[in-house]
Amino acid sequence: MGRVIVAEGLTKRYGDKTAVSDATFTVQTGKVTGFLGPNGAGKSTTMRMIVGLDAPTAGRVAIDGRPYRSLRSPLTEVGALLDAKAVHTGRSARDHLRVMAATHGIPRRRVDEVIELAGLTSVAGRRAGKFSLGMGQRLGIASALLGDPHTLILDEPVNGLDPEGVRWVRGFVRALAAEGRTVLLSSHLMSEMAQTADHVIVLGRGRVLADASLDQLVRDWTQHAVTIASPRLTELAAALQGAGATVTATTPGAAEVGGLSAAAIGDLAAAHGIPLHALTETTGSLEDAYMALTADAVEYTSKDLS
Incomplete structure (x- = not known):
């Protein structure tokens, strides 16, 4: 059902400013792909090029092999939310969706379905210009879903939503991906993206900095450590160092170990008959990986007041 999105050497210049530079990536079907990057990284420009709103200066982007x-x-192949404010403010939510549906011969019952799906039933007759930020986002999501598309491209869809709405978007896009659809989703909320995305593409200053599974990205760009505790820590530390690990004492009877997995440490302790009172493996978060990856690609930085 899904449509693969493929970008090859995608470049966009505005005068002497390069917004996107030689971006090559694939958005796979059956997965939620997170699209990350600092402000000004080129995410929105890239999304606009995917749906033909901006023409590339160079390169190409295709959906299932076609521009x-x-x-x-x-509407029935690609649903997009790029600007939730792109509605006629004098029209009701229902009328806005009915006008869109009429362009593709989509039946009115589908309008009612997406209104209910997006949680807009109680405000469907209200003018869109009176909507809060969150309600506007829900209308934008309803618009993207109107044609029951194979591919969804959503730019900051949870912006302005309350926790219930954020949770709904997360569950909904994951369910769509599980059906075999293609989902490209941008967000600045790293904790939310960590719970939603299977794969991550990171842009920085218009270039692709990473294109990997979420787990792989975190492994490659964060510190991995194992914390141990033992009543015979000195003896265990010597055995671990003999196996090539680094051991750093933290508190009495406890230490942080690098260079060996938790399983390897447990096996070594057992082989030496040394009891373990704690064995905890920790990795960094998506936010840690993102900050490390984009450290040199942030256009605007805040002053550290600590």
């Missing part, structure tokens, strides 16, 4: 502009029925 967006060649799709016969765009």
